Amino acid sequence: MELFTQGFELFFNLPNFLWMNIGLLLGVVFGAIPGLTVILCIVLFLPFTYTMGPIESFMFLLGIYCAGGYGGSISAILIKTPGTPHAAATMLDGYPMTQKGESKKAMNIALQASTFGGLFSAFVLLFFAPQVAKFAQKMGTPEYFLVCLFGLTIIAGVSGKSLMKGIIAGCLGLFISAVGIDPMTGSTRYIFGNINLYSGFDLVICLIGLFALSEVLQKGVRGAKLKVETDSLKKESGKITKAEYKKMGIPALLSAIIGVIIGIIPGTGASMASFFSYNTAKSMSKHPEEFGHGSVEGIAAAETANNAVTGATLIPLLTMGIPGDGCVAILLGALMINNLTPGPNLFVDHGATMYAIMIGLVFINIFMFLQGRFLTGLFAKIINVPIAILTPIIVIFCFAGAFSVNNSTFDIGTTVVFALIAYVLYKVDFPVIPILLGLVLGDTTEENFRRSLVLSDGSWKIFVSSPICIAFVLVITLTVAFILWGKVKELKRN
Amino acid sequence: MNALIAFFDKIDQKLDRIGAKLEGKVVRYNPSLVGSLLFIVFGVVFLIIMPQQIHLTGSDTINAQTFPRLLLQLILFFSVIIFIKEIVKMAMHKKCDMKELHLLVEVRTLIILALLVGYLLLLKPIGFILSSVLFGIALICYFRVRKWYYYLIVATAAVLIGVLFQMVLHVRLP
Numbered sequence: 280m281e282l283f284t285q286g287f288e289l290f291f292n293l294p295n296f297l298w299m300n301i302g303l304l305l306g307v308v309f310g311a312i313p314g315l316t317v318i319l320c321i322v323l324f325l326p327f328t329y330t331m332g333p334i335e336s337f338m339f340l341l342g343i344y345c346a347g348g349y350g351g352s353i354s355a356i357l358i359k360t361p362g363t364p365h366a367a368a369t370m371l372d373g374y375p376m377t378q379k380g381e382s383k384k385a386m387n388i389a390l391q392a393s394t395f396g397g398l399f400s401a402f403v404l405l406f407f408a409p410q411v412a413k414f415a416q417k418m419g420t421p422e423y424f425l426v427c428l429f430g431l432t433i434i435a436g437v438s439g440k441s442l443m444k445g446i447i448a449g450c451l452g453l454f455i456s457a458v459g460i461d462p463m464t465g466s467t468r469y470i471f472g473n474i475n476l477y478s479g480f481d482l483v484i485c486l487i488g489l490f491a492l493s494e495v496l497q498k499g500v501r502g503a504k505l506k507v508e509t510d511s512l513k514k515e516s517g518k519i520t521k522a523e524y525k526k527m528g529i530p531a532l533l534s535a536i537i538g539v540i541i542g543i544i545p546g547t548g549a550s551m552a553s554f555f556s557y558n559t560a561k562s563m564s565k566h567p568e569e570f571g572h573g574s575v576e577g578i579a580a581a582e583t584a585n586n587a588v589t590g591a592t593l594i595p596l597l598t599m600g601i602p603g604d605g606c607v608a609i610l611l612g613a614l615m616i617n618n619l620t621p622g623p624n625l626f627v628d629h630g631a632t633m634y635a636i637m638i639g640l641v642f643i644n645i646f647m648f649l650q651g652r653f654l655t656g657l658f659a660k661i662i663n664v665p666i667a668i669l670t671p672i673i674v675i676f677c678f679a680g681a682f683s684v685n686n687s688t689f690d691i692g693t694t695v696v697f698a699l700i701a702y703v704l705y706k707v708d709f710p711v712i713p714i715l716l717g718l719v720l721g722d723t724t725e726e727n728f729r730r731s732l733v734l735s736d737g738s739w740k741i742f743v744s745s746p747i748c749i750a751f752v753l754v755i756t757l758t759v760a761f762i763l764w765g766k767v768k769e770l771k772r773n
Numbered sequence: 774m775n776a777l778i779a780f781f782d783k784i785d786q787k788l789d790r791i792g793a794k795l796e797g798k799v800v801r802y803n804p805s806l807v808g809s810l811l812f813i814v815f816g817v818v819f820l821i822i823m824p825q826q827i828h829l830t831g832s833d834t835i836n837a838q839t840f841p842r843l844l845l846q847l848i849l850f851f852s853v854i855i856f857i858k859e860i861v862k863m864a865m866h867k868k869c870d871m872k873e874l875h876l877l878v879e880v881r882t883l884i885i886l887a888l889l890v891g892y893l894l895l896l897k898p899i900g901f902i903l904s905s906v907l908f909g910i911a912l913i914c915y916f917r918v919r920k921w922y923y924y925l926i927v928a929t930a931a932v933l934i935g936v937l938f939q940m941v942l943h944v945r946l947p
Contacts, residue, residue, distance in 0.1 A: 330942055441805070444852045447812055450844045450851075454819075457844070461827075461837040468837060469819070470824045492889070496882050669917040670924055671909035672930045678892065679934055683944040688896055695889050702882065707808030708872070725840045732835045751910065 286634025289334060294637060296646075298335045302342025303647050307654075309343070310350020310363050310660050315361060315669065318349030319494060321609045322486045323673065324681035325616075331524055333617040338643065340613050344606050345397055345589050345643050348549060349651060352389040352582055353658050359380055365549035366526055368581035375573035383655070387519055388575055389582045390417030390651040396583035396645035399535040400542065401521055404597075405637045411598040412626035419724055420734065421741045423622075424727035427720050430601035432758045434713040435691055442763070445713045447646045448704065452717020453724065462722070463729060473732055475689040479543040482612045484690045485718055488697025489711055491677045492719065496702045519575070527579035530560035534580040538587025542603060543594055544758060549585040549604070551765070556584035561633070597633060608719045621715035701768045785917065795877040802865075804872045809855035816849035888912060901938075901946035905931035 302324075309320035320343050328336035351363030356373030375539050376385035418426065434442075436447040458469045459479025470476035532744060534556035541552040560580035561570045570577045576597070592603030593610075600621035602608035612620050619629055626633050665687055681694045735741035783835045806900070819826075862869050888911055896902035909927035918924075938944040 304921070327942065418855075441855070443855055444805075444808070447848050447851050447855075450848045454841055454844045454848070457841045463839045464830055466828055466830060467826075467839040468841060469822075471826070495889075496885055602927075667913055667918050670916075670925055671912040671927045672934070674892070674912070675891065675905045675909065675931050675934050677800070678896070678905070679938045679944070679946065682896075682901075682946060683938060683942060686945060688893065688947060691893055691896070695893060697888075698889075699886070704808075706804065706874070707811065707871070708804040708870070709808050729835050729839060732839075733833075737834050 282630040282634050283638075283699055285631035286636075286638055289631050290638045292334075292641075294331075294335050295338045295635075296642070297360060298331065298339040299342045299639065299643055300646055300650070302339040303643065303650050304654075305348030305351070306343035307350035307647075307650065307658055310347035310366075311353040311658055311661055312664065312669070316489050316490075316494075317344060317351075318605050319673070320347065320608060322483070322490050322678050325483050325486070325609065325613060326372055326683045328613055328616065329683070333614070333619055333629075333632055334639065336613060336617060337610070337636045338639045340610055341589075341612075341640060342643050342646075344610065346647050346650075347606075348586050348589065349390060349393040349582075350658070352393070353386060356385045356389060356578075357659055363549075365553045365585040366548070366581075368553040368585075369578055371394075371557070371571050371581075372574045372577035373676065375571070379573055381573070384519060384575075385573075385578055386655055386659075388523075388527070388578045390648060391519070391653075392527070392534075392579040392582035392647040393586040394644050394651075395531055396413060396535050397647065398537055398641060400539055401637070401640040401644055402585040402590075403539050404590035404593050405634075405639060408594050408597055408633070408637065409626055411594055413599050415622065415752075416624070416627070418746070420727050421731040421744060422676075422747045422751065424724065425742060425748055425755065426599045426601060427724040427727060429751060429758070430599075430720050431716060431724070431754050432594075432755055432762070434716060438710075442766075444709045448709050448711065449717045450536065452714035452719075453721045454717070455714070455719050456487065457719025457725060462726065475687065480617075480693065480718075481684050481690065481716055483684050484693050485697050486609060486612070486715065487677050487681050489701045489714060490692035491673060492694055492698035493701035493705070493711070495674055495677075497705070501635075519580035521576050526576055530556075530563065530576045531583045531747045533559060533563070534583040535587040538584035539591040541584075542588035542591025544603075544761070549588040552584040552588050553581040556580045566603040584646075593637075593640070597625060597636075600654060600720075602716065602719060605715055608712075608715050611719050628635035654750035657752050673679070788917075790942060791875060798876040800874040800876070801871050802874060803859055803869050805855050805870065806863075808861040809859065812848055812852035813856060816845045816852060820845050820849070843905040885912075885914060888915065896947045902932055902935035905935060 303321055305324060306317060309315045310317055321340055324339070324343065328339060331339065346364065347363060350367040351366030352373065355366040355370035356377055359377075373385045373389065376382060376711045413425075431449055442709055456479065458476060460467055460477055463596065467477065482638045487629050537556045538549075538552045539560065542549075557570075557577055557580050560576050561567050564570065564574070564576055566574070566576075581634075583625075588603075592607045595601035595603060596611060598621075600611065602611045611621055619625060619632065620732040677694060678691050682688065684690055702712075703712055731741050732739075735744075741748075744754060779789065823838060823842065823845075828839065829836050859869060886909060891906055891911075892908040895907065899907075905926045909931045910924055913923050913927055935946060939946055
């Protein structure tokens with residue numbers, strides 16, 4: 280309780296509110312514009328957090344992360360183009376509502392459902408994360424390695440069609456993270472005599488190249504223009520009736536629970552949560568025939584679930600350092616930049632800061648609602664910003680951001696190389712997100728792997744030497760099996 | 774002004790002609806085969822150069838080479854499996870996932886890459902703000918935009934970003 284009060288005091292500062300709202304605004308914009316992604320937004324603005332304290336920086340990034348989910352629904356509803364992949368389920372009923380002239384109502388439902396899901400998830404995080412952290416304190420080096428390995432199982436979920444390609448890409452990420460001076464022996468690794476590589480590749484530099492500049496390279500492929508008629512929004516009242524609220528109540532609550540459960544499992548993510556909830560709501564509905572033709576329950580279920588994932592993914596992140604998806608993996612990097620190494624000790628050493636972040640998530644969702652309530656028209660107009668204007672601005676941001684890491688133009692060159700790597704991987708159908716996971720988890724994975732083997736004189740039996748180790752091995756096996764089972768089902772369906 | 778418009782029209786027509794020539798030229802390839810081959814080469818090369826790139830200081834069995842070696846072996850193992858799988862599929866005349874490389878699109882990507890490299894090379898000699906303005910204008914030209922205010926918006930944004938990083942974030946940009 281004392282930590283909670285301290286956390287509240289730490290959080291209740293004007294800069295935190297300011298950065299949170301800037302983050303929310305940026306998140307909605309990047310989520311709403313098709314072609315721009317939430318990951319791109321977080322990567323672009325990560326350098327801004329260097330000068331901030333840990334709470335401000337996390338409020339800013341969490342603002343982007345949470346609002347991105349809602350932003351994606353705006354374009355899904357208005358122009359049948361989901362700004363984020365998880366808004367695809369929202370599109371199924373959102374766009375038919377727009378066709379019926381009820382776009383404002385659809386956006387209101389999406390906003391309220393997103394806020395509800397986000398708040399539900401934030402409270403779950405607030406009450407459960409400290410308990411999980413207490414359990415995690417009992418872990419040693421081999422357990423930590425298995426936790427990292429558990430984090431890497433998310434590769435199975437983000438590998439696309441081929442798990443083997445995902446593993447290769449993940450190994451590439453881990454390999455890249457090993458470049459530079461070996462922290463245990465001091466030997467240099469694959470630096471090719473270049474002093475700029477002594478400290479290895481900076482995470483931010485790699486991210487800018489892999490996720491931001493590579494998008495720009497792909498602009499040679501894209502060129503579609505989208506147009507939103509914002510005038511019709513002004514004419515609509517967008518009011519949700521009591522009967523509609525009643526209809527949405529149970530599906531929203533159920534979807535929030537589903538979202539939280541799926542959010543805790545690494546490698547699953549918001550897309551799975553929104554479609555799973557959408558299907559559940561449909562099967563439970565008294566009017567399943569309305570789904571796909573503008574059902575309010577459909578929008579509520581999908582939007583509640585995808586925002587309920589946000590707080591839940593932070594539970595494994597903050598307590599054990601396991602990132603649930605690509606965005607959260609970058610948040611993990613942001614924590615490390617602020618010298619907050621995720622894991623059980625985070626709650627011991629920086630308990631008040633952790634509580635401040637968790638309380639902040641509650642307020643982020645409240646402010647997301649307020650911004651959405653008053654700025655809906657503006658958000659709808661943003662979708663019309665031409666890509667020809669956005670692309671050069673993104674590149675300039677990337678170059679400035681990359682330079683700011685070490686004040687070095689070598690780093691900018693490195694981002695261009697990483698962009699090219701991502702482009703080639705895209706051409707040969709290899710996923711890029713596993714590289715990110717490898718990069719983020721690389722150092723901790725290697726350190727704990729080597730320490731464990733040194734402790735056991737090279738025997739691999741150490742990884743099944745304690746009940747926690749065995750439990751983790753089982754959880755890893757089950758998670759991979761669960762994700763693979765989902766993939767097989769998906770392939771069969773297609 | 775008219776002369777300038779005529780000049781741009783001429784360039785546009787020339788680009789259209791080049792585009793028309795490249796349009797429809799397609800190279801078909803098996804992405805899994807090419808990708809796995811790339812990773813096999815990567816794995817083999819980096820394993821071969823490992824002794825020169827990672828010098829060992831002691832005689833420990835668990836050393837600085839252990840982790841990278843394990844990763845390269847995993848990369849090689851899975852790449853070889855994918856490669857063999859694709860070869861077997863081709864030999865048995867089974868359906869392989871094929872992709873198309875559109876030359877026009879690749880040329881466009883190369884132009885963007887060249888612009889990025891040009892921007893990078895200009896950073897030190899002429900400074901961040903000026904090179905950013907030039908790059909912004911060049912990229913909008915690449916998109917073949919005729920609206921003058923697009924150029925103005927991007928040039929202004931370039932200056933603002935430079936000022937933001939220098940004044941607010943205290944980054945000493947080149």
